[in-house]
Amino acid sequence: MPTDHACRTLLRSVLSDKRHASVQLDNDGRVSLTTGDLAWFGLASLRLGDRPGDSLQLLHELPLPPTDGRLVLPRMELIHGRSTDVHCVGSEEGPLLLFLDATGEAHRELHFQQRGNQLALALRSWGIEVFEERGGEIRGFGTGSPWMRALVGGVGSGSAAAGALGVDPEDDGRQPFEALVAASPFLENFLVDARRLWADGGDERLVRSGEWIEVDELGREWPLEASAARVDDGRHLLMIRSVPDDHLRQLEILQAARSRDLELAGLHREVDRKEVLLHCIVHDLLAPLGSIVGGLSLARGGKLPKDKADAVLEQGLAQARRQETLIRGMLDAFSAELSALESFETDPKTAPRLGEVLRAALGDHRLAYLARGVELTLDESALPGLDDLPVVADGPRLLRVFANLLENALRHSPRGGHVEVAVAPAEHPAADCTPKGAIAITVDDQGPGVPAEDLDGLFTRFSTGRNSGAAGLGLHFCRRVLETWGGEIRYVDRDEAGARFQVKLVRAGHA
Amino acid sequence: MIRKKICMLGAFAVGKTSLVRRFVEDSFSDRYVTTIGVKVMKKQLTHRGRDVTLMLWDLHGDDAFQTVQSSYLRGSSGLLLVADGTRAETVTVARRLLALATDQAELDVPFLLLINKADLKADWDLEAADIDEQLAGWTVLETSARSGDGVEQAFELLTARMMERDAD
Ligand SMILES: Nc1nc2c(ncn2[C@@H]2O[C@H](COP(=O)(O)OP(=O)(O)OP(=O)(O)O)[C@@H](O)[C@H]2O)c(=O)[nH]1
Ligand SMILES: [Mg+2]
Numbered sequence: 068m069p070t071d072h073a074c075r076t077l078l079r080s081v082l083s084d085k086r087h088a089s090v091q092l093d094n095d096g097r098v099s100l101t102t103g104d105l106a107w108f109g110l111a112s113l114r115l116g117d118r119p120g121d122s123l124q125l126l127h128e129l130p131l132p133p134t135d136g137r138l139v140l141p142r143m144e145l146i147h148g149r150s151t152d153v154h155c156v157g158s159e160e161g162p163l164l165l166f167l168d169a170t171g172e173a174h175r176e177l178h179f180q181q182r183g184n185q186l187a188l189a190l191r192s193w194g195i196e197v198f199e200e201r202g203g204e205i206r207g208f209g210t211g212s213p214w215m216r217a218l219v220g221g222v223g224s225g226s227a228a229a230g231a232l233g234v235d236p237e238d239d240g241r242q243p244f245e246a247l248v249a250a251s252p253f254l255e256n257f258l259v260d261a262r263r264l265w266a267d268g269g270d271e272r273l274v275r276s277g278e279w280i281e282v283d284e285l286g287r288e289w290p291l292e293a294s295a296a297r298v299d300d301g302r303h304l305l306m307i308r309s310v311p312d313d314h315l316r317q318l319e320i321l322q323a324a325r326s327r328d329l330e331l332a333g334l335h336r337e338v339d340r341k342e343v344l345l346h347c348i349v350h351d352l353l354a355p356l357g358s359i360v361g362g363l364s365l366a367r368g369g370k371l372p373k374d375k376a377d378a379v380l381e382q383g384l385a386q387a388r389r390q391e392t393l394i395r396g397m398l399d400a401f402s403a404e405l406s407a408l409e410s411f412e413t414d415p416k417t418a419p420r421l422g423e424v425l426r427a428a429l430g431d432h433r434l435a436y437l438a439r440g441v442e443l444t445l446d447e448s449a450l451p452g453l454d455d456l457p458v459v460a461d462g463p464r465l466l467r468v469f470a471n472l473l474e475n476a477l478r479h480s481p482r483g484g485h486v487e488v489a490v491a492p493a494e495h496p497a498a499d500c501t502p503k504g505a506i507a508i509t510v511d512d513q514g515p516g517v518p519a520e521d522l523d524g525l526f527t528r529f530s531t532g533r534n535s536g537a538a539g540l541g542l543h544f545c546r547r548v549l550e551t552w553g554g555e556i557r558y559v560d561r562d563e564a565g566a567r568f569q570v571k572l573v574r575a576g577h578a
Numbered sequence: 579m580i581r582k583k584i585c586m587l588g589a590f591a592v593g594k595t596s597l598v599r600r601f602v603e604d605s606f607s608d609r610y611v612t613t614i615g616v617k618v619m620k621k622q623l624t625h626r627g628r629d630v631t632l633m634l635w636d637l638h639g640d641d642a643f644q645t646v647q648s649s650y651l652r653g654s655s656g657l658l659l660v661a662d663g664t665r666a667e668t669v670t671v672a673r674r675l676l677a678l679a680t681d682q683a684e685l686d687v688p689f690l691l692l693i694n695k696a697d698l699k700a701d702w703d704l705e706a707a708d709i710d711e712q713l714a715g716w717t718v719l720e721t722s723a724r725s726g727d728g729v730e731q732a733f734e735l736l737t738a739r740m741m742e743r744d745a746d
Contacts, residue, residue: 252583252618252633260649277647278615290615317614321643325590325612328641332665336703527700 194309198244200265205244205258205305214291214309217283219246247307253279254293254307261295265303272297278310278317290314351393355386362386392474399467399544411461411552418575419462421506422453425488428469432477441477442485449491450506457575458506459552465572468548468556471541472510472568479514479566486512504574505554513565517558525558545570582740583633583653584733587646587679588660589671590639593694596723597660598636601733606724613638616650625737632737640675648682656740657689658732663702663720664695669712688739689716692732696722 194212198205248255257276264274276293283289293307362383366376412418429445436443447453458465469488476486489509517525526546542556549556549570559567586594595613600606602621619634635654640646651657657679659672672691679685691713693704709718719735721728 252635253616256649256652259652277650280615280617282617288617314614318612321614322610322612324643325639325641326610329591329610332667336664336701523699 194311196247196307198305198307200261200303200305212309214281214283214289215247215307217285217287217289218250218281251279251281253281257293257295258305261293261305264295265297278314348397352390355390355393358386359383359390392470395467396471396541396544399464399548411459411464412457413459413575415457415574415576418457419460419465420454421456421458421490421508421572422447424460424462424465425453425469425490425508428466428473429488431466431470432473436477436486439477439480440482441480443473444485444487446487446489449489453490456506458572459554459575460572461548461552464548468545468570469508469510471545472570475541475568476510476512476514476566480512481514484513486510505571506574508570508572509559509567510570511561511565511567516560516562516564516566522558526556580628580630580741581633582630582655582737583635584656584658584736584740585635585651585654585679586637586658586660587651587672587675588639589662589665589668590641592639592660592662592665592668593721593723594639594658594660595636597658597692597694597721597729597732598634600723600726600729602634604726606726608724614644621733623734623737625734625741628741630737630741632733640671646675646678648678651679651683651685654679654683654685654687655743656687656736657685658736659689659691661691661693662695663693663704664698666703666708669693669704669709673712688736688743690732690736690739691716691718692721692728693718694721694723696720696727697724 194214196212196215200206248258253276260274260276264271273294273296278290278292281289281291290310290313291307292310292313293305296304296306298304362379365371365379366383369376371379425445429443432443450456473486473488480486487510489511491507491509492505526542545556549572552573554570554572556568556570559569561567586598588594590612591610595611595617596606598619602619613636615638617636619636621632621634623630623632635650637646637650638644657676659676661668661672669691676689679687679689693709695702717735719728719732721732723729
């Protein structure tokens with residue numbers, strides 16, 4: 068039924084911009100509110116005089132479009148010829164309540180029943196509950212709106228009442244105020260603010276609770292808002308209304324704004340990270356270039372004796388190689404971020420053979436190890452037939468993984484040390500593997516191990532500790548690619564014995 | 579029956595609602611639905627043989643759009659300040675909200691700082707050193723509403739602190 072909504076929208080717009088408003092009665096006892104005559108100030112009590120024509124205008128038929136400046140209270144009936152106060156309680160944002168009241172005590176008595184019932188229906192259809200505070204006690208009008216029933220019990224009849232104006236007037240669904248407070252710690256808390264407003268006077272006429280949400284027994288959420296008001300005639304009112312429209316509108320706006328904020332923060336972070344990364348990369352690339360340039364300048368002109376020149380060139384070459392390794396590592400890291408990782412072999416016929424890749428990696432590092440006087444061995448006794456063992460991976464990248472680990476191990480090995488690579492099947496107790504058909508490859512060195520404080524970020528992109536000098540990219544790359552293949556990499560603490568990196572791979576055809 | 583009010587305080591999207599949901603219903607959703615206003619959830623637990631009902635006030639996030647009213651904090655027995663490990667600035671918001679609680683709401687109650695989203699540690703924007711330096715004397719716990727890690731412990735620790743405070 069659009070009228071109810073139209074009324075609320077209109078009333079809100081009338082009250083919100085503090086325009087003038089007037090209230091009218093028609094011959095059928097319907098009331099309408101028209102913008103125009105009466106000064107409006109947030110919270111007011113309007114008097115409809117007995118004199119006809121006092122700000123009265125003619126009424127139009129229902130339903131009213133929300134913009135024509137009129138409000139018709141649904142099914143509101145008044146007794147003609149009486150002085151009637153129309154109280155409107157509004158706020159900057161909108162109205163909370165419009166209610167009518169006969170001023171004469173006698174009439175109040177006489178017509179309370181009927182008027183109360185009609186009013187209750189209207190309020191109920193608006194999802195508004197009104198309570199009055201007198202002498203410290205808060206009593207309800209008892210309009211029995213669906214949300215209130217749902218909250219404090221009687222959910223069944225509450226949903227029947229959700230048919231708004233279709234409710235049975237006999238079934239007024241009153242609930243004692245205490246039941247509501249018992250159901251709502253939020254309301255209980257708000258009452259402190261309400262009582263403060265009622266007690267100490269001051270200029271303030273209205274306090275609002277802000278929105279809160281109650282969940283009924285069926286798990287439905289009811290967005291509510293409470294307001295406490297002091298009306299001109301000295302009454303203390305507490306109004307609670309359900310605000311589903313406001314809620315949805317706010318949610319829509321805030322959700323969009325916050326989601327965008329989050330996205331933006333994410334982008335900023337990404338940019339920052341890239342900047343740091345770029346800085347590290349430039350730094351890393353520059354370092355070996357120093358000795359290359361130095362070496363070449365020395366060698367230029369042929370004045371050095373041949374053996375010296377060879378040594379200088381050899382050194383420069385080594386640095387150039389180091390730079391090449393760095394650049395390759397960076398490319399890997401970036402492609403790890405991109406999507407180049409998606410292709411890898413799972414078919415046992417074409418998947419890379421673990422033995423071949425391992426031997427190639429060891430072969431590539433043989434010389435570097437020799438030069439540093441570090442021994443490099445492969446223990447495959449626990450898993451014979453390595454050369455014909457297919458693993459889920461991409462061959463060249465798997466080679467990079469082992470190369471990374473061997474370079475790290477060498478970098479941290481003492482002269483005369485020993486780096487051992489060992490392979491074991493998952494079934495083997497030494498392997499300590501969880502996935503079925505997994506193979507564990509360990510790389511042990513005799514260096515100082517990874518200090519405890521560096522462990523946390525060891526496999527993240529900016530880990531600096533052990534891996535410094537290569538923008539912390541190597542182990543990050545290893546983790547990313549291994550995880551894509553269903554494998555993993557971890558660091559195992561061996562106390563004084565040195566570092567152990569353990570890689571787990573899945574046997575192709577087993578995954 | 580002992581009732582204790584705990585307020586969840588923090589910047590938007592740090593995971594206040596998710597932490598409460600994990601603790602109360604043991605569930606989690608990746609979908610972000612921002613909280614408008616306040617929602618109070620209950621959870622019963624036993625602390626040293628005594629039944630305690632926690633009233634968990636899940637407040638909306640504090641930002642330019644919605645600021646937390648100090649009246650919401652009234653009557654709290656404890657506070658859970660929540661920050662998001664992937665957004666360092668949320669620690670600053672948590673500190674500001676603690677100031678609101680102590681200065682404006684005049685609370686002097688036990689509180690913990692939860693750095694949430696521990697499952698995203700690889701993307702964390704916070705260094706342990708930052709936390710130590712900025713938050714000397716605070717109890718800082720890492721949680722993940724997503725995996726559940728640290729969540730129950732956090733609520734239990736705060737409950738223990740609140741109960742200790744009562745005993746004093
Ligand atoms: N990865 C991860 N995501 C989380 C975690 N906790 C929350 N999130 C996600 O972060 C987003 C925000 O979570 P909420 O619980 O709604 O955050 P909130 O603090 O209640 O947000 P507001 O109500 O807007 O203040 C959601 O997308 C959640 O799925 C966590 O521990 N890990
Ligand atoms: Mg929330």
